[in-house]
Amino acid sequence: MDLSAINWAVLVASLMVAATPILLAALGELVVEKAGVLNLGVEGMMILGAICGFAVAVETGSPLVGFFGAAAGGALLALVFAVLTQVLLSNQVATGLALTLFGLGISALLGQGYVGIKPPKTEKLDFGPLSDLPVVGTILFNHDYMIYFSLALVAAVWWFLRYSRGGLILRAVGENHEAAHALGYKVVVIRFAAIAFGGACAGLGGAYLSLVRVPQWTEGMTAGAGWIALAIVVFASWRAFGVLLGAYLFGGVTVLQLNLQAAGVAVPVEYLSMSPYLITILVLVIMSADRSRAALGAPASLGRSFHASN
Amino acid sequence: MKRRTLIAAAAALAMGGSAFAAGHEPLKVGFIYVGPIGDGGWTYEHDKGRLAVEAEFGDKVETVYQENVPEGADAERAMTQMALQGADLIFTTSFGYMDPTINVAAKFPDVKFEHATGYKRADNVSTYSARFYEGRAVQGIIAGHMTKTNKIGYIASFPIPEVIRGINSAYIHAKKVNPDVEFSIVWAFTWFDPAKEADAATALIEQGADVILQHTDSTAPQAAAESAGNVITFGQASDMSEYAPMPRVSSIIDDWAPYYIARTKAVMDGTWASVDTWDGIGAGMVGIGEISDAVPADVKAEAEALRDAIADGSYQPFTGPINKQDGSVWLAEGETADDGTLAGMDFYVEGLTGDIPQ
Numbered sequence: 001m002d003l004s005a006i007n008w009a010v011l012v013a014s015l016m017v018a019a020t021p022i023l024l025a026a027l028g029e030l031v032v033e034k035a036g037v038l039n040l041g042v043e044g045m046m047i048l049g050a051i052c053g054f055a056v057a058v059e060t061g062s063p064l065v066g067f068f069g070a071a072a073g074g075a076l077l078a079l080v081f082a083v084l085t086q087v088l089l090s091n092q093v094a095t096g097l098a099l100t101l102f103g104l105g106i107s108a109l110l111g112q113g114y115v116g117i118k119p120p121k122t123e124k125l126d127f128g129p130l131s132d133l134p135v136v137g138t139i140l141f142n143h144d145y146m147i148y149f150s151l152a153l154v155a156a157v158w159w160f161l162r163y164s165r166g167g168l169i170l171r172a173v174g175e176n177h178e179a180a181h182a183l184g185y186k187v188v189v190i191r192f193a194a195i196a197f198g199g200a201c202a203g204l205g206g207a208y209l210s211l212v213r214v215p216q217w218t219e220g221m222t223a224g225a226g227w228i229a230l231a232i233v234v235f236a237s238w239r240a241f242g243v244l245l246g247a248y249l250f251g252g253v254t255v256l257q258l259n260l261q262a263a264g265v266a267v268p269v270e271y272l273s274m275s276p277y278l279i280t281i282l283v284l285v286i287m288s289a290d291r292s293r294a295a296l297g298a299p300a301s302l303g304r305s306f307h308a309s310n
Numbered sequence: 311m312k313r314r315t316l317i318a319a320a321a322a323l324a325m326g327g328s329a330f331a332a333g334h335e336p337l338k339v340g341f342i343y344v345g346p347i348g349d350g351g352w353t354y355e356h357d358k359g360r361l362a363v364e365a366e367f368g369d370k371v372e373t374v375y376q377e378n379v380p381e382g383a384d385a386e387r388a389m390t391q392m393a394l395q396g397a398d399l400i401f402t403t404s405f406g407y408m409d410p411t412i413n414v415a416a417k418f419p420d421v422k423f424e425h426a427t428g429y430k431r432a433d434n435v436s437t438y439s440a441r442f443y444e445g446r447a448v449q450g451i452i453a454g455h456m457t458k459t460n461k462i463g464y465i466a467s468f469p470i471p472e473v474i475r476g477i478n479s480a481y482i483h484a485k486k487v488n489p490d491v492e493f494s495i496v497w498a499f500t501w502f503d504p505a506k507e508a509d510a511a512t513a514l515i516e517q518g519a520d521v522i523l524q525h526t527d528s529t530a531p532q533a534a535a536e537s538a539g540n541v542i543t544f545g546q547a548s549d550m551s552e553y554a555p556m557p558r559v560s561s562i563i564d565d566w567a568p569y570y571i572a573r574t575k576a577v578m579d580g581t582w583a584s585v586d587t588w589d590g591i592g593a594g595m596v597g598i599g600e601i602s603d604a605v606p607a608d609v610k611a612e613a614e615a616l617r618d619a620i621a622d623g624s625y626q627p628f629t630g631p632i633n634k635q636d637g638s639v640w641l642a643e644g645e646t647a648d649d650g651t652l653a654g655m656d657f658y659v660e661g662l663t664g665d666i667p668q
Contacts, residue, residue, distance in 0.1 A: 006516075006517065007516060007517075010516050011516070014509070014512055014513070014516070018505070018509055021505070108346060108348065111348065112348075115348050115350060116350060116529070116552040117552075118533070118536075118552075121537075209504075209505055213505055213508060213509075214504045214505055214508045214530045214533055214534075215533055215537070216504070216529060216530065216533045218346070218348065218349060218350065218504045218528050218529065218530070219345075219346030219347070219348040219349065219377075220345070220346045220349075220378060220502070221504040221505065221528075221530075222505075223500075223502070223503040223504065223505060223506070224503075225505065254506070254509060255509055255513065258496055258506075258509055258510045258513040259513045259516070259517065261494075261495070261496040261497060261513075262463065262494045262496050262510075262513045262514045262517045262519075263494075263517060264494065264663050264664050266664075266665075268665070268667060268668075269497045269499075269665075269667040270667050270668075273497065273499045
C-alpha cells in the first residue's frame with residue numbers, strides 16, 4: 001500500500017473545506033432542535049442559500065455580501081416554516097419535508113440564469129509568514145474566512161447554550177414549553193428566532209458549497225448534505241462539539257476515502273465508499289453510549305406544537 | 311395481482327382510446343432523468359433532445375419529463391405514473407433504470423419504452439446507446455500528450471460496462487502516445503453530486519494528476535481543475551465550453567436529438583419496433599467538442615485524424631494486440647473487439663492498476 005502519495009497536511013486542509021457546509025447546517029439545526037422544533041427542511045434551506053449566495057455574489061462581485069445574502073435567503077425560507085408551524089400549528093415533520101421540496105424547486109427556478117457562471121473567488125486569509133509554515137501553516141493558516149467563522153460559531157453556540165441566560169431560556173423552551181410559558185417567556189417568539197438562526201446557518205452552509213467548495217451553481221447541488229446534517233445533530237446528542245466532531249469525521253472520511261482510492265490502496269472500493277457513513281455513526285454512537293446523560297440531550301418538547309391556550 | 315391486472319387493463323383501454331382518436335390527440339412522449347436538467351452534462355443533453363422533438367413535431371407531440379429520479383424502486387413508480395398519464399413513448403435515460411423499465415413495460419404492453427445504455431430488451435422495449443468509448447480514444451491521445459506528471463486522474467461513476475469501456479479506451483490511447491502514463495481511478499458511486507465530484511478531482515490533483523477525465527455528470531471537476539491551475543479536463547456528455555480554453559481542452563458531446571426525433575416519428579407512423587441502437591462518432595451520436603488552443607497544433611491534428619478515422623470506420627479503438635489486466639491475451643494483432651464483448655466489458659486492460667469494484 002502506497003500512502004506516500006498522500007500529502008496528509010493538504011488532506012486535513014481539504015477535509016475542513018469538505019466538512020464546513022455540513023457543520024454550519026448542523027449547528028443551525030442544533031439550536032433549532034434545542035428550542036424544541038424539528039425542522040426537516042435543512043436541505044431546502046441549504047440549497048436556497050446556495051443559489052441566493054451565488055446570485056448575490058455574482059451580482060455584487062463580493063463573496064462576503066453573497067454570504068450575507070445566503071443567510072438572509074435561508075432565514076427567510078425558515079421563517080415560512082416558522083409561520084406555518086408556530087402560528088398556524090401545522091405538523092412540523094410534514095412542513096419540514098415540504099420545505100425541502102419547495103427549496104429545491106424554487107432554487108432551480110432562481111438559478112435558471114446562473115448555470116455555467118463562475119462566482120467571484122473567496123480569498124484565503126493572509127497570515128503572512130504563518131501561512132508558509134510547513135504542515136501547521138497548511139492546516140491552520142491557509143483557509144478562507146468562512147472556515148474560521150464556522151469554528152468560532154461552534155464555540156459561540158456551545159457557550160450560548162451552556163452558559164448564557166439566553167441559552168438557558170432557549171433550552172427551557174425546548175424542554176418544557178408550557179413551563180417556560182408559565183414563567184412568562186414568549187415561547188413562539190423565541191422559537192421564531194431559533195428557526196431563523198437555523199435557516200441562516202443552513203443558508204451559509206449552502207453558499208459555502210456554491211461559492212467555495214464546488215464553486216459553481218448546479219441544480220440540486222447539495223445532493224443530500226442537509227440530511228447528513230440532520231443525522232449528525234442526533235448522533236452528536238445535541239452537543240455543539242459533538243456536531244463539530246461528527247461533521248469533521250464525515251467530511252474527513254469522505255476526503256480520505258477518495259484520496260485512498262486515488263493512491264490505489266488495495267481496499268475494496270465498496271468499503272471505502274460506505275466508510276464515511278459507517279465510521280461517523282459508529283464513533284458518535286459509541287461516544288453517546290458512554291454517557292448516562294446522553295438521553296438528556298434530546299429536548300423533551302422536540303417536535304411538539306405549542307399554543308398558549310393549551 | 312388483481313389490482314395490477316386492473317391497472318394494466320385500464321391503461322390498455324386508455325391506450326386504445328388514444329389510438330382511436332389518433333389525428334386529434336398529440337403523441338405523448340415521456341422522459342425519465344437521473345439528474346436535474348440544469349446539470350450541464352448528461353441530463354442537459356437528453357433534455358436538449360426532448361426540446362428538439364418538440365421543435366420538430368410542434369403540437370403533434372406533447373412531452374413530459376421527470377428529473378432527479380433515483381435509480382431503483384422509485385424509478386418504477388415514476389415510469390408507471392407516466393404511463394398511466396397516457397404517455398405513448400417513454401425514454402428512460404440512465405443505466406440503473408434497466409430492470410424498472412423492463413418491469414413497467416411488462417405491465418403496459420401498448421406503451422413503447424426506450425432504455426438508454428442498457429442491454430435488456432422486450433417487445434415494447436428498445437435500447438439505445440452511444441459509443442462514448444470512441445470519444446474516450448480521442449481524449450486519451452490528447453491526455454497522453456499533454457500530461458507532464460504522467461499521472462492521469464479518472465473520476466468514474468459506477469462499475470458498469472459503459473464506464474469500464476471508457477477507462478480502457480482512454481488508457482490504451484494515452485499509453486500509445488506516452489508509455490509512462492499512469493491512471494488513478496476514483497469511483498464516486500454517483501452520477502451527480504457536484505460536491506463529491508469536486509472533492510474527487512481535488513484528491514486526484516493533490517496527488518499529482520494534471521489531467522482529469524470524468525464520467526460523472528456535473529461540471530464541478532472542471533471548476534476544481536480551474537482553481538488548481540495547470541490541470542486540463544474534458545467536457546463530459548455536454549460541451550462544457552464555459553470552461554474552455556482551460557481547463558476544458560475538448561469534450562465528448564452526446565447528441566440524442568436525431569434519435570429521439572426518429573423514434574417519435576416511428577411511433578407516429580406505426581413503424582416502431584424493438585431495436586438495439588449503438589451509434590458513435592460516424593453516425594453523429596457522439597461528437598468531439600472543439601479542441602482548444604491550449605493543445606499544441608500537432609497534438610490537435612493527431613487527435614482530429616483519429617476522430618476522422620473512427621468516424622469513417624477505418625479504425626476501431628479496440629484493435630489488438632491488447633491484453634487483459636492479468637496478462638492473458640484478449641485481442642490478437644489486428645483483431646477488433648466484437649460488440650458483444652464490448653457491451654459486457656467487465657475487465658481492465660493490461661497496465662491499469664487496481665480492481666474494478668464488483
